[in-house]
Amino acid sequence: MQLSVPTLLVVDLYILTLVGVLMCFAWYRGRREPTLGYMSAALLLGALSTFLGSLRNLGIDYVPIVISNAMLFLCYAMVWMSMRVFAGRPPHWPGLVAGAVLWAALCLWPAFYGSLPARILLSSLLTIAYCLLAAGELWRSRHSLEVSLRPILILLFLHIGVYAVRLLLDRDLPYAPAPEGGITFFAFLIFETLLFAIGLAFATLAMVKERAELKFRSAALSDPLTGAGNRRAFMDSGERLLRMCAERGEPAALLLCDLDNFKQLNDAYGHPAGDQALVEFSRITASRMRRKDVFARIGGEEFACLLPEAGAEGAYQVAERVRREFAELPFIAEGQLSVSIGIATTREAGHDLPNLLALADQALYAAKAKGRNRIELAASGPSADRRARE
Template sequence: MQLNIPTLMLVDIYILALVGILMLHAWRRGRREPTLGYLAAMLLLGALGTVLGSLRGIGMDYVPLVIGNVVLQLCGAMNWTAMRVFAGRQPHLPGICAGAVIWALLCLNPAFYESLTVRVALSSIVTVSYAGLSAFELWRSRKSLEVAYVPALVLTIFHMGFYCVRIVVDRGMPFEQALVSSGQGTSFFSLLVFETLLYAIGIAFVTLAMVKERAELKFRAAAYCDPLTGVGNRRAFMSSGEYLLASCEHRQEPAALLLCDLDYFKRLNDNFGHAAGDEALVAFSRVAVSSMRKQDVFGRIGGEEFACLLADADDEAAAQVAERIRREFADLPAQEPGLLSVSIGIAGTREAGYDLFRLLSLADEALYAAKDKGRNRIQRYTAD
């Protein structure tokens, strides 16, 4: 198979410009996600650099050799910046400009300007450096990304490896000679254009997929989170609770549910305002979470109603946790003595089985019994 250089460069320019425009559109439509903006800049700069690089042999070699390569160095810098921003870090302006500035300054040296081999080596080194930085940004943030970053990492490492090979084997071929040789067989320059095109397309779509996946995770987290307290909402509690009960049933471990309702919450809102009520909800959430273990499930399932599902906990252990929550919440400073208190109903799998709705129903009965007995207390469910 022969790779015709003029055809490759024409396809390269067309596809880079097209994908760059599409990425620019995605950036503008996607709440201006900065990663997509820098990626669009990378693609458009790549198209422009290829256009400028194709102008050799028309009597203005400084345009492709100096300006064209400066643009291509900025293209690599935009790739690195896109990965850096996606990883949650700020753009680094000196690093963005470093490759382009080094190239422009070295072109002032006649020895460098006239040596094709040295220019090819430096261009490859800069490309390898920016690709290596891009891979490093993904790798160092792999634990916090929470998206499928491996395809982007593999693509970038392969791109970096290709240019490492170029440093070793490519001593440079004049552009006019490369055009002639492309009609006789595939040259390394042809492979270079082809690989760079494939990388640009691949990294664009892989990054777009990562941005989309992270946006979906954020929307899903928002749908399962109570915005005031930061704990799970009713949907999250029901989903996680059913999963926890299924695990406990599989291991034949007991579980217990605490249904908590803040006492005199309406009076707190009426006398001191809704801001005071919100503070009480946040404070109770903080107290309850501090008593939970990693495997337990906690959520706000109503206005001032919370539920705690304790894994591997019998009635006695559940009562101890409930009493600790009740006591610590009652000890918080309040606008008037006794204003902050909570009633807690307890039900276990011994009475309700591993049915979350049944547990909630029995715990609700116990909660009403605690309210009837004067509030600010815990009450276990009994058949009576």
């Protein structure tokens, strides 16, 4: 199989320019997502480096040797920046230009400029370093990014592997003729870099798209005022959690909370005060929830908490802490904040969320009827008539 270096360079230049322009368009149309912006710059710098690198044997060797490779290292630095900003960290400007500056400075040294093995060594090491930095940015943030990183990490480490092999095997001039029936390592390197650039572009677009979809989904399932889940999120997560509890034979309890006299609060102090009360209640309640609990705002001033592995007594203790802390919260006027809470457990309702909500609603109605600022249990028992202490 023959791989013609001039043909590969033309294809490489065309593909890098095309993909770079398309990535730039995606950046422009995608609310200027910086990850796509840096990746677009990387691809276009790669195309520029390819063009300048092809200007061999024209009496201007400093252009393909010095300037072309400096552009190449800026290209890899942009790949690193793209992964860095995707991971949520600011650009590192000294690191962005460090490779290009180091290369240009060493090329002023005649011994380095005239030594092909030295130039191959430094070029390969800088490429490996930037790819490792890019992979490291993603790996450090793998738990918080919540997107699939495997494709792009595989691409980066395969590219690192190719350049590691180059350190050991490549000693040819870039445009040396290929052996009869074979290919030069430089031709293989151009071909692999072309595939790497295409794969990197698609993998980056996929990551950005996946994260955007997750953000939209999160926004659709959360309450914009309090940051808690909304009713849809509560029903989806609650039903899933109850199925798991049923399979394990574990109990669960539901707290249905309704802020007392909320309309009067809005009328007396304005809607900003009402919004503040909702936010503060959400903050207090969320601080009392475990990671496995489900908490959401399911109505105007109504909140629900589903507690797995909890019985009536445990749920009552949680509800009492929430009720007391909310009532003691400093506010516009003392005594303005209070909450009534109804509790139902799977012992009475089974592992069925609508049944739990219906029983908890009955208990909440009883709490309101008995004077508000109290907790009522749906089932009769020693705790059912216990009045919440002020």
